[in-house]
Amino acid sequence: MKPLSTKLKGIPRSNIRKLFDLLSSKQDAISLGIGQPDFGAPREVIDGTIAALEAGKGSVYAPTMGVPRLRELVAQKLERENNIVADPNANVLIAPGGSGTISLAFSALFNPGDELLMFSPNFVSYFHVARIFDATVVEAPRRADFGPDVDAIASLITPHTKAILINSPNNPTGYTYSKDELEAVSSLCVDNDLYLISDEVYEKYLYDGRQHVSPASLDGMADRTITINAFSKTFSVTGMRVGFLSANESITALMENFLQFTSAGTNHPCQYGAISGLEYLLENPSFLDEHVATYAARRDTCHARLNEMGLTCPKPGGAFYIMPDVSATGMNGDEFSSKLVDGHGVAVVPGSTFGQYSGNLVRISYALREDLLDEALNRIETFLGH
Amino acid sequence: MKPLSTKLKGIPRSNIRKLFDLLSSKQDAISLGIGQPDFGAPREVIDGTIAALEAGKGSVYAPTMGVPRLRELVAQKLERENNIVADPNANVLIAPGGSGTISLAFSALFNPGDELLMFSPNFVSYFHVARIFDATVVEAPRRADFGPDVDAIASLITPHTKAILINSPNNPTGYTYSKDELEAVSSLCVDNDLYLISDEVYEKYLYDGRQHVSPASLDGMADRTITINAFSKTFSVTGMRVGFLSANESITALMENFLQFTSAGTNHPCQYGAISGLEYLLENPSFLDEHVATYAARRDTCHARLNEMGLTCPKPGGAFYIMPDVSATGMNGDEFSSKLVDGHGVAVVPGSTFGQYSGNLVRISYALREDLLDEALNRIETFLGH
Numbered sequence: 001m002k003p004l005s006t007k008l009k010g011i012p013r014s015n016i017r018k019l020f021d022l023l024s025s026k027q028d029a030i031s032l033g034i035g036q037p038d039f040g041a042p043r044e045v046i047d048g049t050i051a052a053l054e055a056g057k058g059s060v061y062a063p064t065m066g067v068p069r070l071r072e073l074v075a076q077k078l079e080r081e082n083n084i085v086a087d088p089n090a091n092v093l094i095a096p097g098g099s100g101t102i103s104l105a106f107s108a109l110f111n112p113g114d115e116l117l118m119f120s121p122n123f124v125s126y127f128h129v130a131r132i133f134d135a136t137v138v139e140a141p142r143r144a145d146f147g148p149d150v151d152a153i154a155s156l157i158t159p160h161t162k163a164i165l166i167n168s169p170n171n172p173t174g175y176t177y178s179k180d181e182l183e184a185v186s187s188l189c190v191d192n193d194l195y196l197i198s199d200e201v202y203e204k205y206l207y208d209g210r211q212h213v214s215p216a217s218l219d220g221m222a223d224r225t226i227t228i229n230a231f232s233k234t235f236s237v238t239g240m241r242v243g244f245l246s247a248n249e250s251i252t253a254l255m256e257n258f259l260q261f262t263s264a265g266t267n268h269p270c271q272y273g274a275i276s277g278l279e280y281l282l283e284n285p286s287f288l289d290e291h292v293a294t295y296a297a298r299r300d301t302c303h304a305r306l307n308e309m310g311l312t313c314p315k316p317g318g319a320f321y322i323m324p325d326v327s328a329t330g331m332n333g334d335e336f337s338s339k340l341v342d343g344h345g346v347a348v349v350p351g352s353t354f355g356q357y358s359g360n361l362v363r364i365s366y367a368l369r370e371d372l373l374d375e376a377l378n379r380i381e382t383f384l385g386h
Numbered sequence: 387m388k389p390l391s392t393k394l395k396g397i398p399r400s401n402i403r404k405l406f407d408l409l410s411s412k413q414d415a416i417s418l419g420i421g422q423p424d425f426g427a428p429r430e431v432i433d434g435t436i437a438a439l440e441a442g443k444g445s446v447y448a449p450t451m452g453v454p455r456l457r458e459l460v461a462q463k464l465e466r467e468n469n470i471v472a473d474p475n476a477n478v479l480i481a482p483g484g485s486g487t488i489s490l491a492f493s494a495l496f497n498p499g500d501e502l503l504m505f506s507p508n509f510v511s512y513f514h515v516a517r518i519f520d521a522t523v524v525e526a527p528r529r530a531d532f533g534p535d536v537d538a539i540a541s542l543i544t545p546h547t548k549a550i551l552i553n554s555p556n557n558p559t560g561y562t563y564s565k566d567e568l569e570a571v572s573s574l575c576v577d578n579d580l581y582l583i584s585d586e587v588y589e590k591y592l593y594d595g596r597q598h599v600s601p602a603s604l605d606g607m608a609d610r611t612i613t614i615n616a617f618s619k620t621f622s623v624t625g626m627r628v629g630f631l632s633a634n635e636s637i638t639a640l641m642e643n644f645l646q647f648t649s650a651g652t653n654h655p656c657q658y659g660a661i662s663g664l665e666y667l668l669e670n671p672s673f674l675d676e677h678v679a680t681y682a683a684r685r686d687t688c689h690a691r692l693n694e695m696g697l698t699c700p701k702p703g704g705a706f707y708i709m710p711d712v713s714a715t716g717m718n719g720d721e722f723s724s725k726l727v728d729g730h731g732v733a734v735v736p737g738s739t740f741g742q743y744s745g746n747l748v749r750i751s752y753a754l755r756e757d758l759l760d761e762a763l764n765r766i767e768t769f770l771g772h
Contacts (some may be wrong), residue, residue, distance in 0.1 A: 001579060001581070001609070001610060002548055002579060002580075002581070003497070004494055004495060004636060004637060004640055005493060005494050005495060005496060005497060005519075005640060006497050007493075007497075008494055008640040008641075008643055009640065011640075011643045011644075011647070013639075013642075013643065036445070036446065036447060037445070039445075040442055040445050041442075041445050045444070046440070046444065049439055049444070049655075050436050050439060053432050053435055053436060054432070056426055056427075057625050058431070058432065058623045058625045058626045058656070059422070059423070059425075059426050059427050059622045059623055059624065059625055060422065060624060060625045061422060061624045061625055062625060096482055096627070096649050096653075097649060097650055098650070099647065099648060099649050099650040100649050102648075103648045103649070107391060107393075107518070108390055108391055108394055109391060110391060111389070111391060124647070125646075125647045125648075125650075128643070128647040129647050129648060132493070132644070132647070132648065133391075162388055193387060193388060195387070195388070223387070224387060236445045237444045237445055238446060238447045238650075239443050239445060239446045239447055239653070239654030239655060240444045240654070240655070241482070241649065241650070241651070241652070241653050241654075251390060253399075254390055254391060254394040254395065254397075257394055257397045257399065257514070258394055258397075258518065260511075261397070261485065261510070261511045261514040261518070262485060262486070262488075262489045262511075262515060262518065263482050263483060263485050263486050263489070263627065263649075264483055264484075264485040264511075264624075265627070266627070267482075267625070267626060267627050267653045267656065268625030268626070268627075269435075269625060269626070269656075270444070270653065270656075273444070
């Protein structure tokens, strides 16, 4: 039969899924590969969704751009928490999860030949969604502490560069930008007429008193930034697939078309869950504090123990990932993760998943109960022969 | 700032949405533009979704290809109702709604330069999703009764033709293929090594004793057919965005990658609603009969009254649309629909939305309470000066 899509054939089967296949055949296996919070959703979100189901919202398409009340609350949240001014009818769009917002941003920005600059390692989907939407990813290496090497990225700007992408707090490194660093990247965008895609899904997972800064709030950035986000990590609702974004109106108009024809909008009842969740968040801005403190403690444990084992890694400032270097073991990240899961039933994600500069790293998620996390770290210790 | 996506800029703002904007400013307006059933979802679907929400499924990603139990039930349904043999682990995939399955099919099949053949008029999304995924749509005119002119489509096959798409029962014409017609189109696919995309979302809406036939069940078609479907119309859950498809494993493997990176799977709790719904359907295969009888009666009313008014149209065999020719009024479909909504508060969709051969037609949905449908038809009569 005739050949299928060359673009999709070029996307490798996700390493993460290969790992989970292996893992599912193991008894007592522990996954440090999971990218979702391990506490439940606020009762408000569940109740809001159930009330909408009972009111028949499952039987009616949502407006393509999202339920108006949800867009309004998103605009309030963006103004209050992110210092972003967004007109709910023109600048705000609801999409099927964070991944849906990535697709929308890439589909709206890129034409064949366009280059997307980002620091590497970075979240796996960016690489593949870029391919689907005709952008060429140009990777700039991170600093040793995983921070942005602004000179490195500046030297890679060409006439084909269309946008820079940042994800802070970062998956997979946990690195969190300082305001100075965001200003430096923003200046590059302004000076070179580039768009900025700012993926802020981990904005609530910040440690050591850090404050989240949205680049769309910085000078000259409002119109050239696409701020993408989701309720997935904030409300622990990865299974609901509800994301949101803000961008200038020329961009959201294109996105609305794309969303209309490729998915006919976003799950309707769960948008009402998000409405209840945002109302709750705006009343209780610190509702996640306790969870975040728990995550900070787990981060401390992982950071200390991994470094003691010789798996050196910078201390993450946010998100729930830590990314040690496994070179000292004589293995690269692929060998390390495949032997670890095979011999000891612990899954970590090889760094090669996240770009060309992380072959010797692995990603560990600490979104996991403490006893399991300790047991997994013990097994890694055993694996290393300590 | 730098230019945005040329592809997306080329997609016109949907006529349907322009219409709804106009409509929303009218008191007592009636929309005949809606493509969703007007009865509620079976209680089982709501309850299954709620139980899953209570069990925390909203806080966990679903497997990318869909919840295993749902894929199993889809395979059973396909075998029992559609005579399609599908391995739930290899051939079945759950996606975000029928639109999601269209995106998956197009993304997996097409490379730049590939041609997609279909009869026109046809569902609006096919045209635009084709553009997004680099396929060139080649339209073949329908027969006067909206049936497939197989010679017309055969004469349009070139070395660039990659696939034929059919949607039966059809949106927007209501035409429903006979088994002979499906066999004729299938032969074209086999003889010319073409894929067939078969969109069967309206399979349950069949009138006058018609039986649905899935082309994937015909000789030589199993491997070359992508059968796309959704729970949206069958269970009246357009707001839940849960669709399903079956295809050969080379195709589903590519789709899984696409789905993973562009949407991270499909709404998890609502997949459990679909599980409960399918269990109910498999036990009660005739649960929709009463609704379908209601729709058949509405179809009869619309067909008789429109023809009496001089808006001639063939009698639809399925779905819930009817597509009259408005030439006798001296207006084309665009003028007709814009004057009708403006002067009489009734929205119908201009035929130009659905391709190049339907400029003199309009689409009317009769998925609407009888009293509103009657009132809308009365207003159309007034509009025509009868």
